Amino acid sequence: MTRRTVRIAMNGVTGRMGYRQHLIRSVLAIREQGGLRLGDGTVLWPEPLLVGRRETALRELADRHGLDHWSTDLDTVLSDPAVEVYFDAQVTSARVPAVRRAIAAGKHVYCEKPTATSFEEALELARLAREAGVRNGVVQDKLFLPGLRKLRRLVDGGFFGRVLSVRGEFGYWVFEGDWQPAQRPSWNYRVRDGGGITVDMFPHWDYVLHELFGRVTSVQALSTTHVPRRWDEDGEPYEATADDAAYGIFQLASGAVAQFNSSWAVRVHRDELLELQVDGTHGSAVAGLRDCRVQHRSATPRPAWDPDGPPADRFRAQWQQVPDNEPGGFGNAFREQWEHFLRHVAADGPWSWDLLAGARGVQLAELGRRSSAEGRRLDVPELTR
Known part of the structure; x- marks a missing residue:
């Protein structure tokens, strides 16, 4: 049995949803169960790197959960070739520029919804990810x-x-x-x-x-x-x-x-x-x-x-x-989808909940408001x- 580490830049985990559902009940829960076993016997081991604006909050979270890696500099994190996945749970208004930078850096992208505040931007993210050839997904926990x-x-x-x-x-x-x-x-x-x-x-x-x-x-x-x-x-x-x-x-x-x-x-x-x-x-x-x-x-x-x-x-x-x-x-609904996405990153399972599916949701919200x-x-x- 071999273990493959997947380093995940997690942006926005100082917020309620990002912390409780995505960090604790998903990524850390997968680690507590011994990692994610793939079809070939490999064990996928998620390694979170906490990203955000508040240094004190990030340091406190890292210390609380015994994590070694955190940063307030997103560009430096995205330039690190060891980081494979970028996850975004920030406020919606901050999501589009961060996801754009992650795609440009060649990172696989997983993010909360809505993916953007406008359908045009949501569709652009789906297009950029497709053209860059990065694996991408949107949280559809329900x-x-x-x-x-x-x-x-x-x-x-x-x-x-x-x-x-x-x-x-x-x-x-x-x-x-x-x-x-x-x-x-x-x-x-x-x-x-x-x-x-x-x-x-x-x-x-x-x-x-x-x-x-x-x-x-x-x-x-x-x-x-x-x-x-x-x-x-x-x-x-x-x-x-x-x-x-x-x-x-x-x-x-x-x-x-x-x-x-x-x-x-x-x-x-x-x-x-x-x-x-x-x-x-x-x-x-x-x-x-x-x-x-x-x-x-x-x-x-x-x-x-x-x-x-x-x-x-x-x-x-x-x-x-x-x-x-x-x-x-x-199991926890968020963790279930995280496991599906990590398998998708490792080319070990099907996936349909991508940024285009996220754009479809933004389209419906925009049309609803109109x-x-x-x-x-x-x-x-x-x-x-």
């Missing part, structure tokens, strides 16, 4: 969640028959920051920094719909700012210029209709923060982050409408849980490779 993997199993098994509709509910209450600290950074609420829930979540809905149910062909959306005044990390008030809620209707190539409500100004009254209901001619399913429940047409009850009395049916009890059926259980501004439904052009 595809690897247990609930959505069970949903995919149902789709692949023909459970739904013809899919008629998909309805998604996502969100939670983000505190304003005055009397309780906000759970999201203030840049999320500033347009100039690439903030806004349409830009943040429509790329997710694009890849979920595209991978499970087919291509989005049109969008009609309404984006709004329900809470216009918030308080930042220093306790200072500011005006929110970005949308905190988006309501979208998407037509799919199959004829099915999808509707997603996304909000940082909603209180949760459902089992999970994300729930999808899929209705088909042969059956329906409700999937969350972890669980999935189904109701087949042969077991569909006949509800009775009676507004003058208490409900006779316990509707939730009429659904059946989809079993895990996963040997060893489900649809809201113009008050009309817009067609979504198909992107071809």
Whole structure:
């Protein structure tokens, strides 16, 4: 058995998502399990090199986790031939120039979404990566969640028959920051920094719909700012210029209709923060982050409408849980995709979640915002490779 070290420049891991999901629960978790075993018996060993602007924060993270390498100089890091992969989890507005430099340096690129604040720039990154011949990928973590993997199993098994509709509910209450600290950074609420829930979540809905149910062909959306005044990390008030809620209707190539409500100004009254209901001619399913429940047409009850009395049916009890059926259980969704990408870098596995797929998500977000501004439904052009 041989061990192959892959040095990864990780930019933006001082932020919440970059630190918890990508550094700790993905790259360091792969190391804790002894590396990633490839098909030929080689063990891939990820070696993170932390990159960022704040020297003190980087040093503290490196010391906390026993890491030897960190830097505030991205250009020096990218000039190092030992660095094979560049990962970006910075604020969206800083992503494009950094990814451009990484591609120009010949590094394989893996990054968070959205890949850019404009479709034009997102498409440019996909083109640059293709022309440079570097392997590239975009985080599409929700595809690897247990609930959505069970949903995919149902789709692949023909459970739904013809899919008629998909309805998604996502969100939670983000505190304003005055009397309780906000759970999201203030840049999320500033347009100039690439903030806004349409830009943040429509790329997710694009890849979920595209991978499970087919291509989005049109969008009609309404984006709004329900809470216009918030308080930042220093306790200072500011005006929110970005949308905190988006309501979208998407037509799919199959004829099915999808509707997603996304909000940082909603209180949760459902089992999970994300729930999808899929209705088909042969059956329906409700999937969350972890669980999935189904109701087949042969077991569909006949509800009775009676507004003058208490409900006779316990509707939730009429659904059946989809079993895990996963040997060893489900792993962390971010780590699962990291493992796929590292195999892709080592030419040891297939890969489809590239920068062009990321550009498709940015395209849908951009069209969603335009649809809201113009008050009309817009067609979504198909992107071809």
